[in-house]
Amino acid sequence: MILKHLNRPLRKLSTVLHKPLYRTLSKSTLSLNLSVTSRMSVCLQDHILPNDAPIIELECEESFNALTDQEKLYTHYLSKACWNGSLISFVQCSPESPVIFILIHKIYLAEPIAELKKKCLDQLSDEEFTAFLVYSTGFLGSTGNYKDFSDSKIIPNLSQEKFHHIVKMSEAYHKEKELINALWTLCGDDIYSLTVNNANLGFPEKGVTTYLSSNCTENDMSVVNEFLKANNIEAYNCRTFKYVHQVTLVSSRTTVTLVDYVQSGKVLSPWSIKKCRRSFPTWCPTLSRS
Structure with missing residues (x-):
């Protein structure tokens, strides 16, 4: 029941995560593959979602049936627009979130x-597979791998090896092996990475942000904020890139799909996920380029 709506094409989930989802985690004996700096004492209970997290389904059938036919159509297409529009939130959350999605x-x-679970239980326990479902639900509910109200990173409650096993046992892997491998290469380590720089959303050097390029300073942001305020521009709808002596080649192609980038080996290029947490172009599900 947790993810009964996930095996459908892009559309809004009819489940939401209740706030108690992020309550204190009971003792865990899992050995997680985490990258932790010596300067940071990581408390896993702040980053792992428990398997007994409550899932609250939005009951809207009665209200929907009370609408007129025209109102039902309006509600339906508004819902689709909201879901498709929400995809930008993954890009705004973290560099790896669009790839994970x-x-x-x-x-x-x-x-x-049920079929995926049956294939995975030879090497996973029922609790580990449930942890995979809970992570997926938490990720989709927050539209990214950071909690939507505390800004702390969400880490799966199963090992990276077991997570990867689920990926390799999936039908998607057998249908698009090259693409799935490329996606996992890009995000597999970042899903589990927990360092002083990525445990929370925040200003560069202290957290993760896709609103600012990695070379932006607090002084730069003060200048930008003053400019936005003077011109009555809402900062939430803006992203700031700091360029120094850069020459831009204008492309004649107007759109680039994700598959183009993955198959060409240029995903997120020239912004490297592995080297630094830089902002990158909006490309989920397509890229717009000038």
């Missing part, structure tokens, strides 16, 4: 959850 969405779209 595409990986998870392809896995659940390719086959029913």
Whole structure:
């Protein structure tokens, strides 16, 4: 029931995560593959979602049936627009979130959850597979791998090896092996990475942000904020890139799909996920380039 709506094409989930989802985690004996700096004492209970997290389904059938036919159509298409529009939130959350989204969405779209579970239980316990479902739900509910109200990173409650096993056992992997491998290469380590620089959303050097390029300073932001305020521009709808002596080659092609980037080996290029947490172009599900 947790993710019964995930094996459908892009559309808004009819489940929401209740705030108690992020309550204190009971003792865990899992050995997680975490990258932790010596300067940071990581408290896993702040980053792992428990398997007994409550899932609250939005009951809207009665209200929907009370609408006129025209109102039902309006509500339907508004819902679709909201879901498609929400995809930008993954890009705004973290560099790896769009890649994780595409990986998870392809896995659940390719086959029913029950079939995926049956194939994975040879090497996973029922609790570990549930942890995978809970992570997926938390990720989609927050539209990214950071909690939507505390800004702390969400880490799966199963090992990276077991997570990867689920990926490789999926029907999506067998149908698009090259693409799924490329997606996992891009986000597999970042899903589990927990350092002083990425444990929370925040200003560069202290957290993760896709609103600012990595070379922006607090003084730069003060100048930008003053400019936006003077011109009555809402900062939430802006992203700031700091360029120094850069020459831009204008492309004649107007759109680039994710598959183009993955298959060409240029995903997120020239912004490297592995080297630094820089902002990158909006490309989920397509890229707009000038």
